[in-house]
Amino acid sequence: MIRPRKWLPMPLLSVLLLIVWLLLMNSIALGHWLLGGFLAIVIPLITEPFWEAQPRIKRPWLMVRYFFRVLIDIVIANLEASKVILDPRGRARPAFVEYPLELQENFAITMLASTITLTPGTVSAHLRMDGKTLLIHVLDVGDIDDMKRHIHERYERPLKEIFEC
Amino acid sequence: MIALYTLMEGVIAFFLIAGSIFALIGSLGLTRMKDFYMRLHGPSKISTLGVGCVLLASITYFSLLDGGPSLRELLITIFLFITAPVSAHMLSKSALHQKLARDPRTRGDPEEFQEDHEHSVEEAPQGDSKLP
Numbered sequence: 001m002i003r004p005r006k007w008l009p010m011p012l013l014s015v016l017l018l019i020v021w022l023l024l025m026n027s028i029a030l031g032h033w034l035l036g037g038f039l040a041i042v043i044p045l046i047t048e049p050f051w052e053a054q055p056r057i058k059r060p061w062l063m064v065r066y067f068f069r070v071l072i073d074i075v076i077a078n079l080e081a082s083k084v085i086l087d088p089r090g091r092a093r094p095a096f097v098e099y100p101l102e103l104q105e106n107f108a109i110t111m112l113a114s115t116i117t118l119t120p121g122t123v124s125a126h127l128r129m130d131g132k133t134l135l136i137h138v139l140d141v142g143d144i145d146d147m148k149r150h151i152h153e154r155y156e157r158p159l160k161e162i163f164e165c
Numbered sequence: 166m167i168a169l170y171t172l173m174e175g176v177i178a179f180f181l182i183a184g185s186i187f188a189l190i191g192s193l194g195l196t197r198m199k200d201f202y203m204r205l206h207g208p209s210k211i212s213t214l215g216v217g218c219v220l221l222a223s224i225t226y227f228s229l230l231d232g233g234p235s236l237r238e239l240l241i242t243i244f245l246f247i248t249a250p251v252s253a254h255m256l257s258k259s260a261l262h263q264k265l266a267r268d269p270r271t272r273g274d275p276e277e278f279q280e281d282h283e284h285s286v287e288e289a290p291q292g293d294s295k296l297p
Contacts, residue, residue, distance in 0.1 A: 020240060023236055023237055023239055023240050024237065024240065026235060026236070026237050074210070074213065074214060075214060077210055078187060078210055078211050078213075078214040081194070081206055081207065081210050081211055082187070082190045082211060084206075085190055085191075085193055085194040085197055085198070085207060085211075086190065086193070092198075092199075092203060092270075093270065093272075094200075094202065094203055094267075094268055094270060094271045094272070095271060095272040096267075096271060096272070113250065113254060114246075114247075114250035114251070115250075116250075117209055117210070117249070117250035117253050117254060118209075118210060118213065118246065118249070118250055119210075123202070123205050123206055123209060123253050123254075123257055124250070124254055124257075126257065126258050126261050135261070137202045137203075137205070137206075137257060139203055139206045144272070
């Protein structure tokens with residue numbers, strides 16, 4: 001795993017900046033690699049004091065798997081939400097669910113909340129101040145406990161593995 | 166060669182139509198749902214896929230036209246994936262703060278909806294008292 005060094009405080013941000021630069025320029029010419037690489041090193045150095053401590057990503061390949069899982073779930077989520085919206089009888093079963101969080105790092109919680117919003121029938125509505133409960137609004141749910149278990153198995157556990165092991 | 170272009174035209178048209186249909190359904194959700202929290206679901210999710218499909222069509226079209234991969238649109242998708250959940254979260258947070266009415270069928274009664282007398286307007290610190 002890439003370790004943070006003095007001149008490269010946030011490796012992940014640097015990689016992201018380089019990718020964004022190359023995509024913006026829509027070219028992989030050597031000049032753009034050099035300029036993008038320069039920016040990717042200088043910007044994190046300058047902005048480092050503003051950032052919260054970055055969590056260490058322990059297992060990057062799990063992150064890739066997580067990304068594709070979420071991508072597939074987004075498509076399924078859309079089809080399901082469309083079904084509920086188009087249902088002529090309008091028989092949605094909405095609910096507020098209090099989800100007990102096991103994650104502790106802010107960044108990991110953000111990832112989980114975003115995933116919940118993007119995936120089947122759920123919008124993360126509120127994170128209580130103590131940082132331990134996430135309030136979720138569900139569009140259509142049968143068994144609430146089942147849904148909680150599903151979120152835990154499918155999203156929270158992988159995130160936990162990625163960030164905290 | 167012509168067959169390839171016809172095929173790609175079909176693919177592009179498919180993505181465009183699928184994207185438009187999803188965007189339409191997402192907007193329909195705004196009118197058909199009963200309360201604010203349910204209405205939030207449409208735009209926050211379905212529009213993501215709608216825009217995603219349109220962007221896929223755009224990537225295919227311009228890659229074909231320019232003769233090289235055109236991946237700039239991926240950036241839009243990434244930004245959308247980052248911003249859509251955040252804005253949905255902020256909207257529902259403020260709705261909770263204002264205690265907007267729920268659909269009566271909604272199950273679950275989070276404490277955010279209960280009246281808290283500690284912070285009501287009548288009992289808020291008045292006059293020269295320091296801000297909390």
